[in-house]
Amino acid sequence: MTDRDSSDVLAGARIETLAVRAGISRSPEGEHSEPIYTTSSYIFNSAAEAAARFAGEQPGNVYSRYTNPTVRGFEERMAALEGGEAAVAAASGMAAILATAMALLSAGDHVICSRDVFGTTTNLFGKYLTRFGVQVDFVPLLDADAWRAAVKPNTAMLFLETPSNPLNEVADIAAFAALAKDAGALLVVDNTFCTPALQRPLDFGADIVLHSGTKFLDGQGRCMGGVVVGSREHMAEVMTFLRTCGPSLSPFNAWVLFKGLETLGLRMEAHCRSTLALARWLQAQPEVQRVFYAGLEDHPGHTLAARQQSAFGGVLAFEVGRGREGAWRCIDGTRILSLTANLGDAKSTIVHPATTTHGRLTPEQRAEAGISDGLIRVAVGLEHVDDLKADLRRGLDALA
Numbered sequence: 001m002t003d004r005d006s007s008d009v010l011a012g013a014r015i016e017t018l019a020v021r022a023g024i025s026r027s028p029e030g031e032h033s034e035p036i037y038t039t040s041s042y043i044f045n046s047a048a049e050a051a052a053r054f055a056g057e058q059p060g061n062v063y064s065r066y067t068n069p070t071v072r073g074f075e076e077r078m079a080a081l082e083g084g085e086a087a088v089a090a091a092s093g094m095a096a097i098l099a100t101a102m103a104l105l106s107a108g109d110h111v112i113c114s115r116d117v118f119g120t121t122t123n124l125f126g127k128y129l130t131r132f133g134v135q136v137d138f139v140p141l142l143d144a145d146a147w148r149a150a151v152k153p154n155t156a157m158l159f160l161e162t163p164s165n166p167l168n169e170v171a172d173i174a175a176f177a178a179l180a181k182d183a184g185a186l187l188v189v190d191n192t193f194c195t196p197a198l199q200r201p202l203d204f205g206a207d208i209v210l211h212s213g214t215k216f217l218d219g220q221g222r223c224m225g226g227v228v229v230g231s232r233e234h235m236a237e238v239m240t241f242l243r244t245c246g247p248s249l250s251p252f253n254a255w256v257l258f259k260g261l262e263t264l265g266l267r268m269e270a271h272c273r274s275t276l277a278l279a280r281w282l283q284a285q286p287e288v289q290r291v292f293y294a295g296l297e298d299h300p301g302h303t304l305a306a307r308q309q310s311a312f313g314g315v316l317a318f319e320v321g322r323g324r325e326g327a328w329r330c331i332d333g334t335r336i337l338s339l340t341a342n343l344g345d346a347k348s349t350i351v352h353p354a355t356t357t358h359g360r361l362t363p364e365q366r367a368e369a370g371i372s373d374g375l376i377r378v379a380v381g382l383e384h385v386d387d388l389k390a391d392l393r394r395g396l397d398a399l400a
């Protein structure tokens with residue numbers, strides 16, 4: 001560590017600078033780039049030092065299930081980017097959500113979770129946490145009355161994603177923070193879609209922000225990872241869960257994510273620019289009935305998104321005619337876009353939500369959530385936007 005890397009120097013630095021500089025602690029070798037520490041354990045200089053490390057009386061590494069210098073670097077960079085006191089990395093986005101829930105909830109607690117969250121998050125809360133005595137209610141993201149009505153004396157956590165997947169519904173984080181405060185509950189925001197380059201939920205009063213690092217933080221579809229950011233006190237609890245239960249982030253994946261953050265700002269700018277251009281272009285195509293992207297002025301979430309986010313993100317959805325058959329024809333007619341449910345990759349992806357990401361819902365639940373059979377989701381990557389337009393044109397031509 002030199003004074004060039006110290007956190008004092010970076011106090012007040014902007015996101016772009018933090019993404020490249022925060023969290024670096026150089027070894028005596030003086031390497032410039034962030035190294036990978038592929039070690040499971042650490043040696044001590046004496047039995048007394050081992051005892052002091054185990055007792056937590058002396059800082060330092062013991063075992064990579066708890067701490068690893070590469071993982072710590074990624075955590076420190078994420079804490080800096082989100083404007084939180086501390087961060088804890090986990091093996092995947094789901095591990096980050098599980099660790100947050102297990103660390104901060106107990107049997108008898110009540111959770112209100114947005115209906116419009118990642119499908120596996122719904123299962124984690126609805127299928128597993130309920131088995132351990134946590135009560136869970138699911139409420140449509142934008143139904144403020146329903147959220148207020150769902151609050152109970154034992155409500156301990158509100159959980160949401162904004163913007164929602166795939167319709168780009170935008171929730172007012174500050175309003176949710178006020179509701180959580182009144183309820184004596186924690187507000188947890190899954191910020192996977194925006195990343196701190198576009199939105200910082202802690203600035204609007206959220207208590208905890210978490211990510212699937214697998215998506216935009218890595219940005220190139222190379223590894224799984226997750227991270228939770230919040231107060232030192234909350235993160236100590238999350239860390240204790242990981243240390244005890246084991247879904248820690250591997251040093252190699254931490255390194256991929258750590259280096260991925262260096263280009264986060266530039267990548268997000270490019271994702272957002274192409275997505276907006278594609279959304280406008282799709283609106284003008286005769287086969288397209290409706291486009292869902294908060295960057296479009298006629299989207300109901302546009303004004304709020306413009307206030308809360310610095311740009312509108314890399315995911316859009318659009319509807320074509322003839323329901324499932326039309327959507328499948330359009331998807332199968334494309335040649336460049338990858339047919340996969342992943343997102344946040346340099347490669348653009350296209351998927352049919354009604355039969356994949358939202359396929360477990362009943363037709364009534366899908367209708368309520370606005371997921372029509374003709375809906376197609378595109379997560380826009382870093383290819384040239386004109387090539388993406390040409391590819392989607394091929395897809396739309398297949399509807400004829």
Ligand SMILES: *Cc1c(COP(=O)(O)O)cnc(C)c1O
Binds near residue numbers: 094190193211213
């Ligand atoms: C992918 C995703 C998750 C789960 O993350 P994994 O890394 O796949 O475990 C959670 N939330 C959102 C919004 C996601 O897109």
